[in-house]
Structure formats: structure tokens, C-alpha cells
Amino acid sequence: xxxxxxxxxxxxxxxFEHVLTFYxxxxxxxxxILAVTNGSSEEKIQDLKISLAKAEGFTDIHCFYxxxxxxxxxxxxxxxxxxxxxxxxxxxxxxxxxxxLAGPVFIASFPEQGESAAQxxxxxxxxxxxxxxxxxxxxxYSGKRSSEVKRSLLLVSQDETVNEFLRIYLQRKGYCVYLAxxxxxxxxxxxxxxxxxxxxxxNLAIEDGYQLISKINGVEHGTKIVVLxxxxxxxxxxxxxxxxxxxxxxxxxxxxxxxxxVRSLLS
Amino acid sequence: xxxxxxxxxxxAVYYVIVIETLYLTIxxxxxxxxxxxxxxxxxxxxxxxxxSEYVPQISILVPAYNEELTIIENVRSLLALDxxxxxxVVINDGSKDDTLQVLLQEFQLxxxxxxxGSRVLETSNVRGVYYNSQYPNLYLIDKENGGKADSLNAGxxxxxxxxxxxxxADSLLEKDALIRIAKVYMENPEETVAIGGIVRIANGCExxxxxxxxxxxxxxxxxxxxxxEYLKAFLGGRIGWxxxxxLIIVSGAFxxxxxxxxxxxxxxxxxxxxxxxxxxxxLHKYMLENKLPYRVAFCPxxxxxxxxxxxxxxLGSQRRRWGRGNLKNMLEYGIxxxxxxxxxxxGLITFPxxxxxxxxxxxxxxxxxLALLGYTLMDMTQWRILAIYALLNLLFGVLLxxxxxxxxxxxxxxxxxxxDNLKMLAFLFFxxxxxxxxxxxxxxxxxxxxxxxxNTWGTMTRTSWKT
Numbered sequence: 001x002x003x004x005x006x007x008x009x010x011x012x013x014x015x016f017e018h019v020l021t022f023y024x025x026x027x028x029x030x031x032x033i034l035a036v037t038n039g040s041s042e043e044k045i046q047d048l049k050i051s052l053a054k055a056e057g058f059t060d061i062h063c064f065y066x067x068x069x070x071x072x073x074x075x076x077x078x079x080x081x082x083x084x085x086x087x088x089x090x091x092x093x094x095x096x097x098x099x100x101l102a103g104p105v106f107i108a109s110f111p112e113q114g115e116s117a118a119q120x121x122x123x124x125x126x127x128x129x130x131x132x133x134x135x136x137x138x139x140x141y142s143g144k145r146s147s148e149v150k151r152s153l154l155l156v157s158q159d160e161t162v163n164e165f166l167r168i169y170l171q172r173k174g175y176c177v178y179l180a181x182x183x184x185x186x187x188x189x190x191x192x193x194x195x196x197x198x199x200x201x202x203n204l205a206i207e208d209g210y211q212l213i214s215k216i217n218g219v220e221h222g223t224k225i226v227v228l229x230x231x232x233x234x235x236x237x238x239x240x241x242x243x244x245x246x247x248x249x250x251x252x253x254x255x256x257x258x259x260x261x262v263r264s265l266l267s
Numbered sequence: 268x269x270x271x272x273x274x275x276x277x278x279a280v281y282y283v284i285v286i287e288t289l290y291l292t293i294x295x296x297x298x299x300x301x302x303x304x305x306x307x308x309x310x311x312x313x314x315x316x317x318x319s320e321y322v323p324q325i326s327i328l329v330p331a332y333n334e335e336l337t338i339i340e341n342v343r344s345l346l347a348l349d350x351x352x353x354x355x356v357v358i359n360d361g362s363k364d365d366t367l368q369v370l371l372q373e374f375q376l377x378x379x380x381x382x383x384g385s386r387v388l389e390t391s392n393v394r395g396v397y398y399n400s401q402y403p404n405l406y407l408i409d410k411e412n413g414g415k416a417d418s419l420n421a422g423x424x425x426x427x428x429x430x431x432x433x434x435x436a437d438s439l440l441e442k443d444a445l446i447r448i449a450k451v452y453m454e455n456p457e458e459t460v461a462i463g464g465i466v467r468i469a470n471g472c473e474x475x476x477x478x479x480x481x482x483x484x485x486x487x488x489x490x491x492x493x494x495x496e497y498l499k500a501f502l503g504g505r506i507g508w509x510x511x512x513x514l515i516i517v518s519g520a521f522x523x524x525x526x527x528x529x530x531x532x533x534x535x536x537x538x539x540x541x542x543x544x545x546x547x548x549x550l551h552k553y554m555l556e557n558k559l560p561y562r563v564a565f566c567p568x569x570x571x572x573x574x575x576x577x578x579x580x581x582l583g584s585q586r587r588r589w590g591r592g593n594l595k596n597m598l599e600y601g602i603x604x605x606x607x608x609x610x611x612x613x614g615l616i617t618f619p620x621x622x623x624x625x626x627x628x629x630x631x632x633x634x635x636x637l638a639l640l641g642y643t644l645m646d647m648t649q650w651r652i653l654a655i656y657a658l659l660n661l662l663f664g665v666l667l668x669x670x671x672x673x674x675x676x677x678x679x680x681x682x683x684x685x686x687d688n689l690k691m692l693a694f695l696f697f698x699x700x701x702x703x704x705x706x707x708x709x710x711x712x713x714x715x716x717x718x719x720x721x722n723t724w725g726t727m728t729r730t731s732w733k734t
């Protein structure tokens with residue numbers, strides 16, 4: 001039996017089929033979390049769902065528990081990998097406090113890690129049933145990262161026009177782009193999505209770019225930071241590089257140049 | 268008696284005709300200039316300028332007295348301006364509320380002994396200077412209460428840059444306001460000693476994190492009147508005055524000055540209201556007496572949003588204060604300056620104009636109206652004269668207002684909806700049904716206060732931007 005066909009017969013997939021088809025057909029991102037447990041009940045799943053919705057404030061959650069393999073599956077609508085990873089920490093903690101966790105937690109996201117949701121899910125099921133990963137680990141599904149890996153970027157600028165223009169340009173170049181227009185929002189989004197690179201101005205409202213950069217550097221995620229700004233003063237360049245940014249691009253800039261630099265930073 | 272009343276009444280009618288004709292002359296000068304202003308700002312690359320190392324550095328001085336509600340938002344918005352190199356110096360003028368603590372906590376400032384600057388002006392005792400290297404462009408001076416002028420002087424003492432900007436702690440600058448003003452300065456850096464920005468009424472606007480998110484007209488009546496009034500004063504008046512270098516005031520809410528000349532002219536003068544008018548007069552006087560070429564410019568596209576008083580009580584005390592300040596300045600400097608060719612535009616046009624048509628305005632208008640009223644009451648057949656007086660007032664005033672609205676829509680378009688424009692137009696008319704008369708009375712009361720030597724500031728209560 002082929003992989004996908006096997007997955008189709010798997011109860012977890014049958015339960016999720018409807019939702020997965022929806023995400024697939026509408027090209028919306030979706031985070032998948034699988035956890036090996038030592039047994040669960042409807043109520044416990046409901047509890048988890050409610051506390052997740054409460055803690056993270058979103059509503060698009062689907063949970064299913066497969067009694068046979070004791071795997072708990074959770075689908076998070078509209079979430080990229082970084083964000084799914086973030087939520088999986090919370091879920092793991094919840095499961096641990098309820099003493100339900102018996103194996104590893106597997107996370108993945110579609111379409112970041114595969115063109116087809118069924119493929120991603122079946123790959124995960126295979127890995128988890130093959131006994132990969134040890135208990136309590138959070139394991140990012142490596143599987144078939146689709147040939148073109150989607151890198152995520154966080155664009156921070158006070159100028160909406162620049163943000164919008166760059167978003168369209170970079171999305172067409174195959175990046176997954178998040179936007180923020182002030183320092184605080186940028187930090188919130190950074191924590192949620194853990195992007196591969198941040199392109200930021202230094203002149204931001206509420207918290208300025210320098211503070212944002214120092215905060216991001218405090219998180220050990222290997223995020224590359226590129227400063228894109230009108231400021232062409234030596235002082236600003238010096239200060240930025242001292243804070244450890246990877247590149248400093250002064251406006252007016254060329255989007256081609258910017259994309260090339262980002263690409264070489266991320267490769 | 269009747270004859271006297273009639274004569275005086277007719278004099279008042281002529282007075283109104285002359286003053287309004289002058290207003291219209293100034294307005295037409297403004298309109299003439301607005302086109303070159305539009306062109307120049309259309310072809311300027313402000314964003315590019317805002318990062319250039321060739322732009323002069325500015326110290327922004329923010330005197331704060333009991334501003335705990337708005338100060339954080341204000342400072343945050345100042346720290347996010349589009350400008351290459353500047354510093355924000357907040358001067359806590361011995362506030363009785365938690366202004367100091369709020370600032371120290373929000374920005375984690377600590378006391379420093381190495382703030383630099385040079386003590387060139389006398390001020391009241393400075394208790395300490397606070398700084399945090401995380402915010403290298405922010406300084407906080409804590410000093411004993413000494414008034415706004417004294418605070419500005421303390422700010423000048425600490426400031427590190429050649430230009431200073433004074434900003435009220437309850438005002439918000441648009442992101443590009445500073446760079447727009449700097450552009451005006453850079454066009455003629457040798458001669459420009461002061462530049463004023465435009466002040467607009469923020470009541471009713473949507474404000475988020477110290478930024479204007481959406482521009483709306485005020486919903487309350489009093490701020491709405493002031494909104495129209497400010498447009499008339501700034502667009503209709505100041506552009507014209509600045510074109511003949513006769514600008515006698517740069518609004519205290521937002522202005523940029525050459526520090527060296529402010530210091531040479533003796534700094535701000537404390538102790539009485541009207542320090543913003545005072546410093547401009549002193550600059551004019553200093554430059555003219557030393558025969559230096561200079562100009563006091565106005566930059567109508569550098570926008571500062573401010574909260575307008577929305578109760579009669581607070582508005583009244585503000586206007587009485589303006590009345591006091593105006594009278595004091597006119598009395599003190601008028602005798603030296605009026606009519607002396609040495610003082611050029613100032614002595615021959617601005618000062619006489621200000622004394623006859625601004626300072627004495629309440630007397631002529633009010634008594635003229637009373638005389639006409641008395642005359643009409645004695646002889647009911649003559650009501651037409653009273654009607655002519657009222658109509659003249661209305662007609663000229665509305666004409667002036669329409670001119671200003673026209674400029675606003677032509678050049679700045681802050682209010683885009685048709686409904687807003689109709690509303691402003693309507694309020695131009697309503698102004699003459701009580702609001703303008705109130706202004707005249709307040710100014711008169713201000714003069715009385717001045718003569719009784721009352722120099723207090725009056726209360727100015729603020730509400731948080733967040734509300």
C-alpha cells in the first residue's frame with residue numbers, strides 16, 4: 001500500500017479529512033501536532049481545546065484522539081511552523097501536568113513542509129509509529145520538506161507602503177512574510193512566528209528598532225536581522241552592527257538587491 | 268449724546284472695515300505664497316532627507332508641568348520621529364504629580380553627572396539630570412518650578428545641538444514635522460532664526476500609541492470653533508506675515524529656533540505669559556539692532572496636533588492669559604519699536620498693526636458695538652447701521668475663513684470628507700454668534716487681570732490621549 005493510501009485508512013486522517021481538504025483547497029497554512037499519550041477521553045480533549053483557545057486566543061482548533069494507537073492529533077488553523085512550535089510547548093506542558101504524555105510530540109505545518117496535507121500527515125504518522133524520538137521531545141517533522149523550502153520573514157516598518165510593496169514582492173519570491181508597523185507589534189509577531197529573518201527599520205514607534213534587535217538577539221533562534229532604513233548616519237550603522245545585525249541597507253533601496261542579500265543570508 | 272454715539276459708532280464701522288481689509292490683504296499674501304509652498308514640498312524628498320547626515324541636528328525641548336497622563340505617549344512619539352539626528356530633552360518643571368516617576372520608570376532612567384551642555388542661561392535650581400544609554404537620544408531634567416520659560420532655558424543649557432525645538436508636552440508631532448521644518452531652515456540657514464509649525468486641534472482624532480491614526484473633526488462645539496479659528500489664524504494669517512518677515516509669534520506649541528541667537532537675545536523670559544511671542548520679538552529686536560539679515564519663517568506643512576480646551580472655563584483662562592501676554596509684550600516693546608524705521612517691518616507694520624488691531628481690538632469693537640446699540644435704542648429708525656456693523660463683521664470673517672479653508676483643501680487636505688468641509692464652513696458662520704464675542708470679552712478680562720498684576724498661569728487640565 002502506498003504511503004498516502006495507508007494514511008487514508010488511518011483513523012486520525014479520516015477524522016481530519018474534511019478540515020485538511022479545506023485547508024488544502026483554500027491554500028491556507030495549517031499547523032499539525034501529534035502526541036503519543038497513555039490514554040485520553042473526550043473531556044480531557046475538550047479541556048485542552050478550551051485552555052488552548054483561552055491562552056492563545058484563537059478558535060480554529062481541531063482535536064482528535066485515536067484510541068488504537070493512542071495518538072492525539074491537533075490541527076491549528078492558519079499557523080505556520082514557527083507558531084505551531086510555539087503552541088506545541090504549551091500543549092506539551094498541558095499534557096505533562098495531566099500526566100498524559102507517553103511519547104514524543106511531533107509538529108509540522110502545511111504547506112511549509114509539503115505540498116499536500118495528506119502527505120505531511122502520513123509522513124508524521126509513519127515517523128511516530130516507527131518509534132522515532134524519545135518521550136517528551138518536541139520533534140519537528142523533517143520528512144519531505146518540499147523542494148523549495150519556504151523561508152519566513154518579518155517585515156517591520158512604519159511606512160505601510162513599503163511594507164505592502166515588499167510583502168507582495170517577497171511573497172512572489174516564495175517567502176512567507178509577516179508584517180508589523182511598530183516595535184511592540186514586531187516583538188509579539190516575532191515570538192509567535194519565529195521567522196528566519198527580520199527586516200526592520202531602526203526608527204519605530206513605541207519601541208525603537210534597536211530595542212527590538214536586542215530583544216531578538218536575546219532569543220537563541222539564529223534569526224538574521226537586516227536593517228532597512230532611511231538613516232544613513234555612520235552612528236546608526238555602527239550601533240546596528242554593534243548589536244549584531246547581519247546587514248544594513250539604506251533607503252532608497254532596490255528590492256532585487258534586498259532579496260539577494262536576504263537569500264544569501266538564509267542559505 | 269446721540270451725536271457722539273453716532274460718530275463713535277461710525278468710527279467703529281470704519282475700524283472694522285480697515286481691520287478686515289488688512290486681514291484680507293494678509294490672506295491674499297498667504298494665498299499667493301501657498302502655491303510656492305505646495306510646489307516646494309511636492310518636489311522635496313523628505314524621506315530621503317530624514318536620513319541624511321547633512322541635516323542639522325536638533326534638540327527638542329519639552330517642558331512638562333503636571334503632565335503624568337500624556338507625557339509617556341508624547342515622549343514615545345517624539346522618539347519615533349523621522350529625523351536623522353536629534354535629542355529629546357524633557358524638563359520636569361517641579362511637577363506636583365507623578366510626571367517624574369512615570370518617566371523614570373517607563374524609560375528606566377538613572378541619574379547622570381555627565382550630561383554635557385553648557386550653562387549659558389540662568390535658571391532655577393536643577394535637581395538632577397537623568398539618562399539611559401538604551402535611549403541615547405533622551406534626557407530628563409528635573410528642576411524646581413520656575414515656569415515654562417525657565418524650563419526652556421534649562422533645556423537650552425543642557426542641549427547639545429545648534430537648533431532647538433520647543434514643544435508642549437500635550438502636543439503630538441507628525442512623524443515628518445521636524446524634517447519639514449528643517450528643510451525650511453536648510454534653504455537659508457544663515458538668516459533663518461526661527462521657524463514656526465502649524466498647530467492643529469487633535470480633539471476627535473483617533474490616537475494610538477502617540478500617533479494620529481485617523482484625522483477627524485472635534486465632536487464638541489468649543490474645540491470645533493477653535494479648529495476653524497486655528498486654521499484661519501495659521502493659514503490665513505501667518506503664511507502672509509512670514510512672507511513679509513513680519514511674523515511676531517511662533518506658537519509655543521511647536522517652533523524651531525537657532526540656539527545661538529536665542530542665547531544672544533537673552534533666552535526665554537520668565538515670569539509672565541506670552542513667552543513665545545516674547546522670544547520672537549526679542550529675536551527681531553536683536554537682529555535689527557545688530558543690523559543682521561534674518562528671517563522668521565513659517566512652515567505650514569509641519570504639523571503639531573494639540574488638545575484644545577473643551578470647557579468655557581479652561582478656554583477662558585487660556586484666552587485671558589493670551590490677552591495678558593499680548594498686552595505685556597506690546598507695552599514693553601511697543602514704546603521702543605513702534606514707528607521707528609530702524610525696526611523696519613516690525614516697527615512700521617507689525618507692531619502698529621498688533622497694537623491697533625489686536626491689543627486694542629476688544630475696546631473698539633465692543634464699545635463701538637455698544638455705541639451703535641445705544642444709538643439704535645435711542646432712535647429705532649436707525650437699526651440699519653447696527654445691522655451693517657454686524658453684517659460687515661460676518662461677511663469679512665466668513666470670507667477670511669473661506670480663504671483659509673480653500674488653502675487647507677488646496678495644500679494640506681487633512682480633512683478629506685465632504686461632510687467635514689461643510690461642517691467647517693457652517694462653523695465659520697456660527698463663530699459670529701457668540702464665540703467671537705466671547706473671545707473679545709476674554710481678551711478684555713485678560714487686560715484687566717494684567718493691570719491688577721495677576722500673572723498666574725491659570726489652570727490647564729489635560730486628559731489622557733488614550734481616552
